[in-house]
Amino acid sequence: MPTGKREKRNKQFGEWFRQVLINAEILDYRYPIKGCGVWLPYGYKIRRLVTQLLRDLHDATGHEEVQFPIMVTETDLRKEAAHIKDFENEVFWITHGGLKPLEIKYALRPTSETAIYPMLKLWIRSHADLPRRLYQIGSVFRYETKTTRPIIRVRELSTFKEAHTSHATLEDAEIQIKEAIQIYKNFFDACGVPYAISRRPDWDKFPGALYSISFDVIMPDGRTLQSGTVHNLGQNFSKTFDIQYETIDGEHQYIWQTCYGISERGIGALISVHGDDNGIGLIPCLAPIQVIIIPIPHKENPQSIAEVCKKVAEKLENMGFRTEIDQREDLTPGAKFFYWELRGVPIRIEIGPKDVKKEQVVFVRRDTFKKEACRISDLPSRLRQLMDQMSIEMRERAWEWMRKRIYRVDSLEKADELLKKRAGILELLWCGDAGCGHEIEELVSAKLLGTPVDFEEKIEGKCVVCGKKASSFVRAAIAY
């Protein structure tokens, strides 16, 4: 099924994204501090639904929501060597309280391991305290030296959901990693956003982790966006922060830890993947307004149209659909169509004089612009059906689009050529050697996303660099 035009969205994605953020009243990026944006009312409503989805998924799987302070002491931040090494150039430092210098500097947390783990040391005593799964949603800060972009690369990540889990054994931590991957799959599936799951190469893992797994989304311009990450921290931080528990046998052991995060990039992917040249797209379950009713005025009988609109809106609201009527008198129906398409409202209902006579309404789907008449008596059931169908089709269409942008190539020349065109994700045979990995990155001027985790496959063939036996595919892409 065809969708709206996507030429501008795909070919001038950066410009399209910037424009929809401000025009659809999602985020205003003109704040006086670089890399910091203001969530506008409509965008904040999307954020509410997305964070509620994250809360539901975490609450349902034994995670407990907490909230830690935004400041971390320099001492704690510096404890884990690999961690501070990676973040040192990206930390905002608080040096003064009032007019006086602080005795010890505070950092704005770049991520919350070093805030949370000193407290875990106080809370975890025995095996009975394990497992412990905590999460929080809030701001973290990175003094980005790369070009900042609204939502995609910012200095205040204002919607950072991070989970931190503690376990008695490595096996338990591994099970948790699998659960985390499942939670993130459920999250992106609910958003209708397709993803590739890759285990990052060792040289690109989270500082301090045993290994890192990432959810990458191909954005409309063919670049990938790292939209969720899952890390097995092993005992690295628990040894640094001395977090031990007493086993049933009375021994003291360091705990095993995992952590995983999703930021507002999830929202960026959501609105872009389903967007088109007319504006953003929203899957129905994450749309602040699911149905917008637009009266098509008529001189003879404006009153009856208004009444029918109201009756329909009440009916739909009672059925649990988030519904609004656009009653503005200074705008034409056409201007209203434009306004709500920009904001990605999934279903438009038009009610004109003919419809009133026939006791019907006209539906228009935001994704396909397909029109359909429906008797008012059939409305709620048809609408439920339509939204379910739309959600499935939006998700499938997005997956189809993404699958076409994953290429298996057997030469670096071909890879380079495709990446120059921003074709998407390339999968190349690789021996697993870091040297060969770096060579691929250099020769195709791209990042390695890592090895596929989303499927298992028997590998036959040779490494594209050294020609030795390949141990896996490795993914390369131009990443944000």
Added chain:
Amino acid sequence: MPTGKREKRNKQFGEWFRQVLINAEILDYRYPIKGCGVWLPYGYKIRRLVTQLLRDLHDATGHEEVQFPIMVTETDLRKEAAHIKDFENEVFWITHGGLKPLEIKYALRPTSETAIYPMLKLWIRSHADLPRRLYQIGSVFRYETKTTRPIIRVRELSTFKEAHTSHATLEDAEIQIKEAIQIYKNFFDACGVPYAISRRPDWDKFPGALYSISFDVIMPDGRTLQSGTVHNLGQNFSKTFDIQYETIDGEHQYIWQTCYGISERGIGALISVHGDDNGIGLIPCLAPIQVIIIPIPHKENPQSIAEVCKKVAEKLENMGFRTEIDQREDLTPGAKFFYWELRGVPIRIEIGPKDVKKEQVVFVRRDTFKKEACRISDLPSRLRQLMDQMSIEMRERAWEWMRKRIYRVDSLEKADELLKKRAGILELLWCGDAGCGHEIEELVSAKLLGTPVDFEEKIEGKCVVCGKKASSFVRAAIAY
């Protein structure tokens, strides 16, 4: 109706408060940075309900939720002279990004006027853009030099709801002030927390405001806690930040502004006002768990008790009551009573072998410890009734307690004597002169909360200081 013992809560309030915060798993104050606490899972659930209540009250009255960055530039923070003068000693300053000094310093917002108003300048163009009512819930930061106390006086206020409104005229701003007061009354009434509303003396108003109105709560130890404030900002900030709108006649005018805030102090008041020596108290609508079911085990027939508990829990859950069964096997019923009383769960249901036979349960109210048997078939309706009654009684009891702690006194000696005993709020006749006001503050070693806004009264009598005709009462109290 008598309640649980309140001796410790009232006489050693500071200690009681610290203990319930940690023991009831609300907030852990052992974080390595002074004045910063960690919201624990149970406390965070209370926080969710309280912030949802605030959201509902603001959304229903035309307020739109937004989210601004946490950092403010030094330039913007310094623009309004009175504002920076008051906050200068209390601001955390960010001076470095990574290893390099920043070109311009950033402040952690101590409140968000200076973050929000430069953006209002971009958003407000004409009378059609007014009124505009925005709010956000998040963290603000104060480098407190006074003794910090968990929730009551902190360096990161992590639950700060602030609303900022823009209007075409002073009259509209005044109407907004009345609405804000009503919203806050509704908030504290829903919490069952009594309050005195006072217009702060001019020397104690919000820096930059025309005037400030405060909601003060008398805490169990007789000290008052400023728990909500409402400010009419006039055109002071709009002139500083050059926020103008075009009138219908094409003239350019500065907007009129108000702002009002409530922090986690609201939660501090809630759990303390309804608390007793056994733990915190929660009004049913703000309790994360409204009903805790405790099986009273019996050797003969443990299975049937477990089944009835499950059946009752399902029934109550389906009726919308937040219900849990405490199935822990390593705790006696008595230990479980203690555990849930500490956490303020409004209703305990005990189910033992006798109850199973009689097809009944036993209710225990958290506030009065009154017991009552109820047939299982009558459960949902009786429970709804009981909770409504309980909410009304808790609120009335709290108001009665507070009213007894508001004294009208006609001499400074009497006032001093009462305040030394931490009796509560004193109301004294006052001529309105600042000199006399300061003299009262000095002679009774207390703060003036200001003049009553919660009632109007004909004033007859003389100022307690100068003996001239009094224009109003003024309230004095030992404030947190």
